[in-house]
Amino acid sequence: MSVPVIEMTGITKVFPGVVANDGVHLEVAGGEIHALLGENGAGKSTLMSILFGLYECDSGVIRIRGREEKIRGPNDATALGIGMVHQHFKLVHNFTVTENVVLGLEPRTTVFSRPWGNLDLKTAEERVRGLSETYGLSVDPRARIENITVGMQQRVEILKILYRRADILIFDEPTAVLTPQEIDELLAIFNRLKAEGKTIVFITHKLKEIKAAADRCTVLRRGKYIGTVNVKDTDEQKLAEMMVGRSVNFRIDKKTASPGELVLKIENLTVVGSKGVPAVNGLSLEVRSGEIIGVAGVDGNGQSELVAAISGLLPVKAGRILLKGRDIAHESIRRRNESGVGMVPEDRHRHGLVLDFRIDENMILKSYRRRPYSSQLGFLRFPAISGHAESLIGEFDIRAGNGPATIARGMSGGNQQKAVIAREIDLSPELLVIAQPTRGLDVGAIEYIHRRIVEERDKGRAVLLVSFELDEIMALCDRIAAVSKGRVVGVVPAEAADERRIGAMMAGVGA
Ligand SMILES: Nc1ncnc2c1ncn2[C@@H]1O[C@H](COP(=O)(O)OP(=O)(O)OP(=O)(O)O)[C@@H](O)[C@H]1O
Ligand SMILES: [Mg+2]
Structure with missing residues (x-):
């Protein structure tokens, strides 16, 4: 075999209390699509951050195209032709595509062949x-970031690294x-x-994606290297x-479900979205x-605004949200929480957690005013708070x-x-x-x-579940409501649902 383009050997990185990478090995051949797989917290992002120079490893050797390199920061990585597209994009929203791509490398006009x-x-x-x-x-190089879809924004991130002449793309x-x-489009782009x-890399x-697009796959578990396999010789179960x-x-x-009393009744709800028109x-x-x-639909058909309206993050323009017969459409968020609305938001960073708080503090964001977390005089009781977090960490296997x-964070x-x-x-x-409850979760955690x-x-x-993953909706739900253009097009029992029928409904064809 020719010299690997990336060779990371014995990479170790310790964070306080955890060995994120423990002697990890990664070898990637030139021109291949290499998947990196592992449970949540296995150390995948850490390994890639080391390769891109965001973290420095405690020990280990990195060779790029056969030469040992010290990558001290993203600038070193860029100089080596390495580019990274992060999970959370780093674009300036009111700039155009081109302005974002050239940011930091702006070309200047020349006069007598000198920059001017x-x-x-x-x-x-x-x-x-x-x-x-x-x-x-x-x-479109002239489009503004705020007006293009998430999928397009990701392509702008790809353009950013191609513009910097990267040939190793993470x-x-x-x-x-x-x-x-x-997703299908992105995998096609990978192939191009x-x-x-x-x-x-x-x-x-998603094992399906690995089967569909990758040549080889390296697996990590709890910071350790498990192995590298040829994707065509393996299957999802393995x-x-x-x-x-x-x-x-x-x-x-x-x-089979045995539904009881009516808990949530939404009537003729209208919510105005960020574009100023009813979403x-x-x-x-x-x-x-x-x-x-389950609410099934193509992204952008009002699902996010529906969830925001129930939780109180967006105002309701018309209609009612009845929780056991009481209209909560215009109540405060705290009142809604206290009347028994639980919410797993789509964007965990913006609406799910306070990133700079500790995990035990995050676990009582909605219950801190209650006993045993607050004393009668209103002081927080830390032993109770941390004990509570301890038990949830155990129960839900939070690493x-x-x-x-x-x-x-x-x-x-x-x-x-x-x-x-x-x-x-x-x-x-x-x-x-x-x-979107299982976004970013590994298969064990999803199970x-x-x-x-x-x-x-x-x-x-x-339970009201909103998900873009039809597989998840079909597997989990008792009834499926397909939405299109901010309306429910039809509701079908899960047994009677098949992918084609739901797909047609999502496209706006009634049940
Ligand atoms: N900046 C940091 N400070 C402290 N601990 C960290 C930091 N970054 C990562 N860790 C810890 O290192 C371990 C590996 O994290 P990493 O983000 O690499 O996992 P991952 O494989 O990318 O997981 P996921 O699939 O959930 O994204 C985790 O236990 C994590 O808590
Ligand atoms: Mg990660």
């Missing part, structure tokens, strides 16, 4: 257009924020990048086992206790290096998600609204979270 004052956006725009065409990215969970359609000789939890160290059950075992437009929906209703004292993405879900389930709400959601149903909670 002005920013030469025209040349930049031409180059951005050229790159976009070569790789089939279909990005993606940290690029598909976690994409719709199924956008590969055809042009680029090397790609991407992190994902990959899952390598990753969690036991066999994983992909099917959800649940008995939810006369939507009606019912959820009973003891059942899981946090410093236990209850861990700062939320330092936890891996999947463990942050588990923390939010743990807090909301622990409140035992009558209505549990869950948006667990799905089981917990079914358990909550069986305890008599009403």
Whole structure:
């Protein structure tokens, strides 16, 4: 075999209380698509951050194209032709695509072939257009970031690194924020990048994507290197086992629902979205206790605004949200929480956690005023607070290096998600609204979270699940409501649902 493009050997990185990488090995051949797989907290992002110079490893050797390198920062990485697309994009929203791409490397106009004052956006725009065409990215160089979809924003991030002439491209969970359609498109882009000789390393939890796009896959578990396999010689079951160290059950075992009283009744709801027009437009929906209703739809059909309106983050323009017969549409958020609405928000960073708080503090964000977390005089009682976090960490298998004292920001993405879900389930709400619950979770964690959601149903909670993953909706829900353009197009029992029928409804064709 020729010299690997990336060779990382014996990489060790310790954070307070946790060995994030423990003698890890990674070898990537030039021009391959290499997947990096591992449970939440296994050390994948850490390893890639070391390669990109964001962290310095405590020990280990990195060779790029056969030469040993010390990568002290992103500038070193860029100089070596390494680019990284982070899970949370770093774009300036009111700038255009081109302005974002050239940020930090602005070309200047020349006079007598010397750089002179002005920013030469025209040349930049031409180059951005050229790159976009070569790789089939279909990005409009003049569009403003705030007006383009998340999928397009990701392509701008790709353009940014191509513009800097990267030929080693690292993606940290690029598909976690994409719709199924956008995922297919991204995997096609990967193949075009590969055809042009680029090397790609991407992190994902979705075994289907690895089967569809990767040549080889390296697996980490709890900071350790487990192995590297040829993707065509393996299958999803084997990959899952390598990753969690036991066999994983992909099917959800649940008995038929026995719905009870009506808990949530939404009548003719209208909610104005960020574009100033109704995103939810006369939507009606019912959820009973003891059942899981899934909202299926293509991203941008009012699902996010529906969830925001129930939680109180967006005002309701018209219609009613009845919780056991009482209209909560205009109540304060605290009042809604106290009347039994639990909420797992779509964006865990913005609405789920206070990132600079400790995990134990995050676990009582909605209950700190109650006993035993507050004393009669209103003082916080720390032993009770940290004991509470301790038990949720155990129950939900949240991996946090410093236990209850861990700062939320330092936890891996999947463990942050588990923390939010743990807090909301622990409140035992009558209505549990869950948006994209398994985004960024590994298969073992998904199995667990799905089981917990079914358990909550069986305890008599009403569950409203919003997910872009049709597989998840079909597996978990008792009834499925397809939404299109802010309205429910039809509701079908899960047994009667098949992917094509739901797909047609999502496209606006009635049941
Ligand atoms: N900046 C940090 N400070 C302290 N601990 C950290 C920091 N970054 C990561 N860790 C810890 O290192 C371990 C590995 O984290 P990492 O983010 O690499 O996991 P991951 O494999 O990317 O997980 P996920 O799939 O959930 O994103 C975790 O236990 C995490 O809590
Ligand atoms: Mg990660």
